[in-house]
Amino acid sequence: MFSAMGNDARLRIMRLLLTAHPEGLVVSEIQDELEIPNSTLSHHLDKLRSEDLVHVRREGTFLRYTANTEALQELLQFLYAECCTRNKAVKPQSIVQICK
Amino acid sequence: MFSAMGNDARLRIMRLLLTAHPEGLVVSEIQDELEIPNSTLSHHLDKLRSEDLVHVRREGTFLRYTANTEALQELLQFLYAECCTRNKAVKPQSIVQICK
DNA sequence: TCTGTATTTCTAGTATTATCGAAATATGAA
DNA sequence: TTCATATTTCGATAATACTAGAAATACAGA
Numbered sequence: 001m002f003s004a005m006g007n008d009a010r011l012r013i014m015r016l017l018l019t020a021h022p023e024g025l026v027v028s029e030i031q032d033e034l035e036i037p038n039s040t041l042s043h044h045l046d047k048l049r050s051e052d053l054v055h056v057r058r059e060g061t062f063l064r065y066t067a068n069t070e071a072l073q074e075l076l077q078f079l080y081a082e083c084c085t086r087n088k089a090v091k092p093q094s095i096v097q098i099c100k
Numbered sequence: 101m102f103s104a105m106g107n108d109a110r111l112r113i114m115r116l117l118l119t120a121h122p123e124g125l126v127v128s129e130i131q132d133e134l135e136i137p138n139s140t141l142s143h144h145l146d147k148l149r150s151e152d153l154v155h156v157r158r159e160g161t162f163l164r165y166t167a168n169t170e171a172l173q174e175l176l177q178f179l180y181a182e183c184c185t186r187n188k189a190v191k192p193q194s195i196v197q198i199c200k
Numbered sequence: 201t202c203t204g205t206a207t208t209t210c211t212a213g214t215a216t217t218a219t220c221g222a223a224a225t226a227t228g229a230a
Numbered sequence: 231t232t233c234a235t236a237t238t239t240c241g242a243t244a245a246t247a248c249t250a251g252a253a254a255t256a257c258a259g260a
Contacts, residue, residue: 002111006103007218018187027237037220042238044218061227061236069189076183076195079176087118089169095176096196107248127207137250142208144248161206161257202260209254217246224239230232 001075004051009036010044017054017067024066026059101175104151109136110144117154117167124166126159 005011012034017024025033031041045065048054055066083090105111112134117124125133131141145165148154155166183190 001106002102003106006101006106009218011102015182018182018189021187021189028235038237039220039222039239040218043220046238047217058227061234063237067189069183072179072183073190073194076176076179076190079172079179080195082115082118083169083172083176087121089118089121089167090173090176092196094173095180096192109248128205138207139209139251140249143250146208147247158257163207204259205257207254207256210252212251213249215246215248217244219244220242222240224237226237227235229234 001051001053001071004047004053005075007044007047009034009040010048013041013044013048014053014067017065018072021067021069024055024064026062026064028062030065101151101153101171104147104153105175107144107147109134109140110148113141113144113148114153114167117165118172121167121169124155124164126162126164128162130165 005014013030016030016033027038027041027045030036030045031038034041036044045054045056048065049056052071053068055068057064057066080092080095084092084095105114113130116130116133127138127141127145130136130145131138134141136144145154145156148165149156152171153168155168156163158164180192180195184192184195
C-alpha cells in the first residue's frame, strides 16, 4: 500500500477520492480534474484497485471509484502501531489532537 | 516518503530502527539482523536518508542510524488529516483507541 | 605507517514501473 | 443495428529502481 501511495499521480487520485467521499467519482471526472491521459489513469486505477485501496462499481457506461476507507484505516493503524504503540517513538497526542 | 516506505527491505529497516529507538543501530547490526548485502543495504539507507526518514551520525568507524520520528509523525499526521480530519472518511476512534 | 574492520562507491545486469497513443471493448440510446 | 461515449487493453518505449560483487575509502589501534 505504501508503494501504491508512493506515486504522485496515485496519491493525487486517492486525495481526490477522499475529498469526494463517500460518493466517489467516475473515471472521466478524475481525468478532468487531474488531467492524466486515459490509458495512464486506467493503469493507476488498476494498481490502486489491486492493492485494495479503492472500490469500483459500474454505473451504466461509467465506472465509479471510491476510496476504500477500511484499507486506509488499516494503513493508519499499522503506522500508528509502529510509531506510537509498539515502539513509542511518536507521542500519540501529536496525532490525536489534530482530530479534536 | 510513502515511496521510500513502499519497498520491503526499507520497511523492514524502518521497523527495526523503531524497535531499537531511540538508540538506533549501526550498519553492521542492521546487516546482521536483516541479512542484506552491504552495498544493497547502503543504497537503501541512502534512500531513507535522502527522504529524511532516518538520521545518521558517525561513531568512530561505525555509522549509527536512527529513525527520524519527526518525519514519521509528519507522515502520520498527513494520513490522519487526509482520512479523518479533512475528509472524515475514517473514524478517529478506530485509530485512537489503539493507543490507549 | 601498517593492518583490520566498517562502510560506501563503482559498475553493471536485471527487473519493475511509468507513460501514452492507438485500437479494442462495453454500454446505452436512437 | 448503428452511433456516441466511457473505459480498458495493447504495444512499445523510456525511466527508475533493485540487487550485489568488487574496489575504494574512512577510521582506529598497534
